[in-house]
Amino acid sequence: MGRTPSSDKTGLKKGPWTPEEDQKLIQYIQLHGPGNWRNLPKNAGLQRCGKSCRLRWTNYLRPDIRRGRFSFEEEETIIQLHSVLGNKWSAIAARLPGRTDNEIKNYWNTHIRKRLLRMGIDPVTHSPRLDFLDLSSLFNSTQLNLSSLLGLQALVNPEIFKLANSLLLSNTHENQELLLQNQNSQGPELLLQKLQLLQNQSSISQHNDQLHHQVSEIPNCTPQNVSSSSSQSMQGNMGHYMMNNDQMFQKNVMLPLQNYSYSATDVSENSTIQSLNNNNNNNINNNQNFSFDTPLSSTEEEKESYCSNFNNFMKFEIPESLDFDDLL
DNA sequence: AAATGTGGCAACCGCCTGCTA
DNA sequence: TTAGCAGGCGGTTGCCACATT
Numbered sequence: 001m002g003r004t005p006s007s008d009k010t011g012l013k014k015g016p017w018t019p020e021e022d023q024k025l026i027q028y029i030q031l032h033g034p035g036n037w038r039n040l041p042k043n044a045g046l047q048r049c050g051k052s053c054r055l056r057w058t059n060y061l062r063p064d065i066r067r068g069r070f071s072f073e074e075e076e077t078i079i080q081l082h083s084v085l086g087n088k089w090s091a092i093a094a095r096l097p098g099r100t101d102n103e104i105k106n107y108w109n110t111h112i113r114k115r116l117l118r119m120g121i122d123p124v125t126h127s128p129r130l131d132f133l134d135l136s137s138l139f140n141s142t143q144l145n146l147s148s149l150l151g152l153q154a155l156v157n158p159e160i161f162k163l164a165n166s167l168l169l170s171n172t173h174e175n176q177e178l179l180l181q182n183q184n185s186q187g188p189e190l191l192l193q194k195l196q197l198l199q200n201q202s203s204i205s206q207h208n209d210q211l212h213h214q215v216s217e218i219p220n221c222t223p224q225n226v227s228s229s230s231s232q233s234m235q236g237n238m239g240h241y242m243m244n245n246d247q248m249f250q251k252n253v254m255l256p257l258q259n260y261s262y263s264a265t266d267v268s269e270n271s272t273i274q275s276l277n278n279n280n281n282n283n284i285n286n287n288q289n290f291s292f293d294t295p296l297s298s299t300e301e302e303k304e305s306y307c308s309n310f311n312n313f314m315k316f317e318i319p320e321s322l323d324f325d326d327l328l
Numbered sequence: 329a330a331a332t333g334t335g336g337c338a339a340c341c342g343c344c345t346g347c348t349a
Numbered sequence: 350t351t352a353g354c355a356g357g358c359g360g361t362t363g364c365c366a367c368a369t370t
Contacts, residue, residue, distance in 0.1 A: 016338070016364090038355065054356075055339070090358060105359075106337050114335095 013047040017056055021046055025053055026061055059102045066098025070107055078104060079112060083126040 013021075028044035034057060037050030046053060059065075070078075074096055081092045089101035089108075096104065108123075116123040 014340075036355090051341095051356080052339080058357095059338075087359065101358075102338080109360095110336055 011047065012041075012049050012052075014052070017060075021048070022056070022061060025057060029057060029061075055102075059100045062100075064098055065100065070099075070111075074099070075112065078108065079116075079126075082108065082112075086124075 017025075024044050024046055025040075028040065032040075032043075034054075037054045040046075040050055040053050041048045044053075048056075077096060078092060081095055085091050087105075089105045093099050093101040093104050113123040116126075121128050
């Protein structure tokens, strides 16, 4: 792992740390404490730059580091915080004891981000986007039958569903081809236009004002997903969810979150499945149990579990008491 | 069995910020 | 005021391990 061991022109070693180096660093810090990273390598007998020592300590050797898989609660926290803070990994890490910003960043990029993309959610704005949704898995699915269509109906705005459904029912190969060809590029223009029109007719929540107000008071904080006062938000039974700005209406298709379900087939091989089952039963809406049939599917039980728990997974309710100063 | 592709993640790079003289 | 420095931070790289072809 890491990089090829090498030395820079000052003779300092780079690349992966050896157990001996780790030991030296640990022993030195145990004796003298962290800090003064510039002089630390020399005093500790390490051929490393101070920066490298600091990173090694903070990201790997620190005794309070909690290694291992992220729990579902941790994932949920990361997503919630990311929806407010954006890529402020250190701020997010501060709310997750034992986790480092580097670890969270890696986990986001390798797991959560991809999952959100597959779910059709923009990982930057946390807004649903049809052009990110993996529709090919839908149309290629052998499970594209009435029941899955009913699931799809729960996935999207009913009007959007009607439109998509009419495309399917017309049963023209061209339509499906068109949809599939365009889903990863610019999207079917006609469909997008119609969807956008429909979307713009969706109910607009007033409930973002409070959060916007709270966040706007944070110094130097420009939350990526908190709308401007002129932008729109949607609220469903999953809490407040902010739309980024009007540009979302230009190219992207937004779906009401209360109807947004989860392609849970590859959820969190690292997550604690059990934890999913602990706290969500009250929020389960059977209509939201929908899964795409993808090659990544695990067991049906897991799929069901994840699907039914997606409501919790995507519950981005920002507590009114959230102290943003503390957060930052 | 070998080649190729992909995921995961430790570590590096370069920029930014805050402190101090 | 400003230059220099240390530390912090987010983005990126590149290697290893495993999966797929």
